[in-house]
Amino acid sequence: MSSDHRKKITNMNQEEISNLIKRRTFLRNTSLGIGSVALGCMMMREAGASVSHGVINPTHRVMRARRVIHLCMAGGPSHLETLDYKPELARQDGNPMPESLTRGQPIAQLQGQQLKCLGPQHSFSQCGASGLMISDALPNIQKIADEICVVRSMTTEQINHDPAHTFMNTGTQISGRPSMGSWVLYGLGAETQSLPGFVVLTSEGGGQGQPIASRQWHSGFLPSRYQGVHFHSKGDPVLYLSRPGGVSRGAQRSLVDTVQSLNSHRNQTLRDPEISTRISQYEMAFRMQMSVPELVDFAQEPEHILNMYGATPGDGSFASNCILARRLAERGVRFIQLYHRGWDHHGGVKNGVMTTARHVDQASAALIRDLKQRGMLDDTLVIWGGEFGRTPMSQGGGNNPGRDHHIKGFSFWMAGGGIRPGMAYGNTDDLGYNAVENVVSVRDFHATMLHQLGIDHRFFTYKFQGLDMRLTGVEEAHVLKALLV
Numbered sequence: 001m002s003s004d005h006r007k008k009i010t011n012m013n014q015e016e017i018s019n020l021i022k023r024r025t026f027l028r029n030t031s032l033g034i035g036s037v038a039l040g041c042m043m044m045r046e047a048g049a050s051v052s053h054g055v056i057n058p059t060h061r062v063m064r065a066r067r068v069i070h071l072c073m074a075g076g077p078s079h080l081e082t083l084d085y086k087p088e089l090a091r092q093d094g095n096p097m098p099e100s101l102t103r104g105q106p107i108a109q110l111q112g113q114q115l116k117c118l119g120p121q122h123s124f125s126q127c128g129a130s131g132l133m134i135s136d137a138l139p140n141i142q143k144i145a146d147e148i149c150v151v152r153s154m155t156t157e158q159i160n161h162d163p164a165h166t167f168m169n170t171g172t173q174i175s176g177r178p179s180m181g182s183w184v185l186y187g188l189g190a191e192t193q194s195l196p197g198f199v200v201l202t203s204e205g206g207g208q209g210q211p212i213a214s215r216q217w218h219s220g221f222l223p224s225r226y227q228g229v230h231f232h233s234k235g236d237p238v239l240y241l242s243r244p245g246g247v248s249r250g251a252q253r254s255l256v257d258t259v260q261s262l263n264s265h266r267n268q269t270l271r272d273p274e275i276s277t278r279i280s281q282y283e284m285a286f287r288m289q290m291s292v293p294e295l296v297d298f299a300q301e302p303e304h305i306l307n308m309y310g311a312t313p314g315d316g317s318f319a320s321n322c323i324l325a326r327r328l329a330e331r332g333v334r335f336i337q338l339y340h341r342g343w344d345h346h347g348g349v350k351n352g353v354m355t356t357a358r359h360v361d362q363a364s365a366a367l368i369r370d371l372k373q374r375g376m377l378d379d380t381l382v383i384w385g386g387e388f389g390r391t392p393m394s395q396g397g398g399n400n401p402g403r404d405h406h407i408k409g410f411s412f413w414m415a416g417g418g419i420r421p422g423m424a425y426g427n428t429d430d431l432g433y434n435a436v437e438n439v440v441s442v443r444d445f446h447a448t449m450l451h452q453l454g455i456d457h458r459f460f461t462y463k464f465q466g467l468d469m470r471l472t473g474v475e476e477a478h479v480l481k482a483l484l485v
Helices: 003-010 014-047 087-091 161-170 180-188 249-270 273-295 303-309 318-330 349-373 442-452
Strands: 067-074 124-127 132-135 148-154 198-204 335-341 380-385 389-395 402-406 410-415 423-425 435-437 462-464 467-469
Touching: 067 180, 067 318, 067 349, 132 148, 132 423, 148 435, 161 180, 180 198, 180 335, 180 442, 198 318, 273 318, 303 318, 303 349, 318 335, 318 349, 335 349, 349 380, 349 402, 380 442, 389 410
Parallel strands: 067 335, 067 380, 148 423, 198 335
Antiparallel strands: 124 132, 148 410, 380 410, 389 402, 462 467
16 A cells, blocks of 8 residues: 555544445445356356246246147138037038028128038047047047147137238237237246247148238237247248358357447437347347257157157258247247148138148147157147138039138137146037037137236236237136136
């Protein structure tokens, strides 16, 4: 210590000396505290621990499902050729549809035409110990009958593809609202730092493939960090995944840190959630350069697993996407959505359903068996179904008729995540037109999904334009407790 410094301390009074010690102690302890926090964050990052808890923490109730895999059969699969057995419709084949059912009802492309019954184009069989009736077009799903719950009384409010997808995903026909995957990610956060919490995969085959708009997985008025990330099914799942030639990982890390510093400095002034999103996205993109190549490397998958799914890695098929969905679930992704486009059978419904089913049947069943053998089915909610069903009336003449869009009653199934297996819930009428028993709305479906994730839909809101917005909206929505274990 210099003589000048010694003299300065000697001339200080007791209070000044005490304050100096406190300041030094504060600075020393603070620096150690910051270092500890940084070290803890790095250790959590290395361990893959979650730092994204979401706004529902703790959850409203015990979580039965930790994640969701939604197998979206885009185009509207016919419930009458898949999951809803209607022997009376078979008996009425070729007869006029009762006008009492169809008068004044919304019909997409059959308005003003003569409406005739079209009997089921595929036979059904009793399956498993539960005796569920499932179409012979789905022989592999038949084998998991005792693992699934078939809902036969689903209804929706939108009769054309894009608004029906929007309604199924967001609970409203109004574009620009958050998708259910975004709501779930906002509420619960993710269990991974190295992958997005909401991932979307697409495939096509078997029939007319209606386009799928990215707004189906958009975050709407929620911060954009909660929107789904579309992974490509072929080639690199994400564009620009590789570093440019001549750029080391250290150099890239330095660049990202510099950009993050600038963004953080700007955010101290603006407090803009979109700047926070940009900061998190830079970090996620950097980490994905390591995590994504490992994710899509199927070399670790045994041959019998690939055969079980019927998958050829990298072919962009629904089967490969199902394996990828399981791998994403294993790595902590919260919401995974697989669209298969090919169910829009306005003509040739018999061959169309059979052809499209061949693309998805084996892999859908394999996913359930695979999750179960890994101990993951209990806390993974799997959903299988489309945006609407198909009419009991025929569309098109000749020997190759099809079916039009239908919203008054259709089917889907769920498995795992606390859903009661080996049962059917609800019914349509004898011709498969109206849901008449235990009618299920899209809002009921959303409320039940959230319930299994530990969220009470009534108290899950986001303030937007002065309103407390909810996934289930302001209309009445019910948790389907009869479906739950």
